[in-house]
Amino acid sequence: MSSSREYKALKGMQDVLPPNSYLWKKTEETAEEIFTAYGYRPIRPPIAETTDLFTRSIGENTDIVEKEMYTFNDKAGRSVTLRPEGTASVVRSYVEHHLYTLPSPQKYYYSGPMFRYERPQSGRLRQFYQIGAEVFGAAYPWMDAEMLSMLRHFLERLHLSDLSIEVNSIGCKQCRPAYKTALLDFFSDKRVQLCVDCKRRYTVNPLRILDCKVAGCTAVRKEAPRVTDHHCCDCESHFERFQATLRNFGITYNVNPEMVRGLDYYTRTIFEITSKDLGAQNAVVAGGRYDDLVKEFGGPDTPAIGFAAGMERIVELLNRSGASALPSPDAFISLLGEQACRKGILIADDLRTKGFWVELGDPEASLKSQMRRADKVSARYVFVIGDKEIDSGNVQWKKLSDASQGLISLSGIYDFLADKAG
RNA sequence: GUGGGUGUAGCUCAGUUGGUUAGAGCAUCUGACUGUGGCUCAGAGGGCCGCGGGUUCGAAUCCCGUCACUCACCCCA
Numbered sequence: 338m339s340s341s342r343e344y345k346a347l348k349g350m351q352d353v354l355p356p357n358s359y360l361w362k363k364t365e366e367t368a369e370e371i372f373t374a375y376g377y378r379p380i381r382p383p384i385a386e387t388t389d390l391f392t393r394s395i396g397e398n399t400d401i402v403e404k405e406m407y408t409f410n411d412k413a414g415r416s417v418t419l420r421p422e423g424t425a426s427v428v429r430s431y432v433e434h435h436l437y438t439l440p441s442p443q444k445y446y447y448s449g450p451m452f453r454y455e456r457p458q459s460g461r462l463r464q465f466y467q468i469g470a471e472v473f474g475a476a477y478p479w480m481d482a483e484m485l486s487m488l489r490h491f492l493e494r495l496h497l498s499d500l501s502i503e504v505n506s507i508g509c510k511q512c513r514p515a516y517k518t519a520l521l522d523f524f525s526d527k528r529v530q531l532c533v534d535c536k537r538r539y540t541v542n543p544l545r546i547l548d549c550k551v552a553g554c555t556a557v558r559k560e561a562p563r564v565t566d567h568h569c570c571d572c573e574s575h576f577e578r579f580q581a582t583l584r585n586f587g588i589t590y591n592v593n594p595e596m597v598r599g600l601d602y603y604t605r606t607i608f609e610i611t612s613k614d615l616g617a618q619n620a621v622v623a624g625g626r627y628d629d630l631v632k633e634f635g636g637p638d639t640p641a642i643g644f645a646a647g648m649e650r651i652v653e654l655l656n657r658s659g660a661s662a663l664p665s666p667d668a669f670i671s672l673l674g675e676q677a678c679r680k681g682i683l684i685a686d687d688l689r690t691k692g693f694w695v696e697l698g699d700p701e702a703s704l705k706s707q708m709r710r711a712d713k714v715s716a717r718y719v720f721v722i723g724d725k726e727i728d729s730g731n732v733q734w735k736k737l738s739d740a741s742q743g744l745i746s747l748s749g750i751y752d753f754l755a756d757k758a759g
Numbered sequence: 760g761u762g763g764g765u766g767u768a769g770c771u772c773a774g775u776u777g778g779u780u781a782g783a784g785c786a787u788c789u790g791a792c793u794g795u796g797g798c799u800c801a802g803a804g805g806g807c808c809g810c811g812g813g814u815u816c817g818a819a820u821c822c823c824g825u826c827a828c829u830c831a832c833c834c835c836a
Binding site for chain 2: 465467609649671725742
């Protein structure tokens with residue numbers, strides 16, 4: 338006890354244990370299945386990159402870069418960072434390996450741990466897992482809609498409902514600067530009325546004033562100019578056609594002109610899928626377009642769009658909906674006596690190579706306690722192998738759910754199980 | 760980084776105005792005529808009452824500090 342207290346997982350990092358780990362597995366398998374049908378292929382970038390990669394893509398004065406990165410120097414003195422998100426690595430990989438020479442669009446998905454040094458709270462960890470996907474080389478707005486359709490199918494397949502889809506378009510490098518100045522103009526004489534954080538945002542990132550939750554700020558920005566009114570022609574038409582495609586898919590969504598992004602690389606379409614059942618950290622999926630990033634990383638001018646889904650948050654919703662996926666052994670073999678033990682172990686081994694989950698009893702324990710154990714682990718069938726059975730060549734089977742039992746030949750256990758399983 | 764809440768058995772929690780060997784339920788293990796689970800019954804193991812200090816004849820209980828966990832802000836998946 339006192340010795341096991343010496344070591345604990347680090348703050349904000351957790352062990353995923355059964356039965357929860359089965360929900361993780363189910364979530365990952367479902368994503369893989371759905372994404373594959375949409376043409377996404379797996380990609381596995383490393384979890385650490387040179388620090389510069391993140392500061393440049395995510396943005397120098399975002400919170401992630403300013404205070405949340407796991408950054409350290411390696412033995413050669415290079416600054417290395419544990420990835421706080423997946424997109425930067427995938428884009429780097431896309432450029433580094435000249436994946437743009439493959440037919441467009443290229444679609445990739447990944448899943449794995451991300452790291453942000455934050456104060457943990459419900460739905461927020463320092464090591465957390467995301468399933469994400471990126472599409473390169475598709476500028477057309479129906480790709481944005483297709484991505485949401487895919488996400489809808491993914492979440493539906495997991496039987497998650499009660500989620501809402503919010504979309505917005507934050508313009509491009511043509512129209513955003515003008516909008517930014519319009520915002521600054523609007524707030525310039527109202528700065529005193531804003532909260533402390535928003536006063537800071539005014540100089541650092543004025544767009545962020547739009548999603549401040551402080552009541553005073555919500556009131557002040559009522560008449561603030563809207564991004565959607567400042568789109569250039571291309572952005573306006575992109576956003577229009579994106580929405581038309583969403584409607585064509587029969588997807589219900591909300592346009593939320595106040596939604597912004599914490600990462601600097603986004604352009605045009607951004608979206609979020611949120612749940613009311615998750616507390617303050619309510620985003621299950623978030624993503625958007627980043628049409629300039631590939632070029633900024635030294636690749637050809639390539640439009641791109643992607644998203645990331647929070648594993649822990651999805652699993653939390655699955656838990657709330659009562660989903661469970663705890664498997665149990667196909668068979669439990671109770672052993673009584675020396676001879677039976679030698680034979681039983683071989684039988685179990687053979688069944689296991691044929692794909693059955695088989696548990697063995699402790700031959701030194703009483704049959705009673707072996708049966709008790711079989712029940713505890715919810716084995717479907719128990720086979721009792723004792724010296725009596727070895728002599729007669731027959732074993733007794735028992736089905737625990739209804740206590741039915743009977744005799745079969747020692748060599749017929751596989752056929753018996755295969756028959757019951759089919 | 761800033762606030763609030765909570766720390767008693769593996770888990771969920773009782774613990775009365777400070778007063779003897781700190782309890783329950785669940786879980787674990789064993790047994791109830793010798794080769795049969797679940798239900799029932801009997802029993803067992805398992806607690807520096809988060810840690811350190813203080814007040815007191817006496818602290819799980821009161822005070823201070825500290826650490827951990829947790830929720831929220833910030834921010835975000």
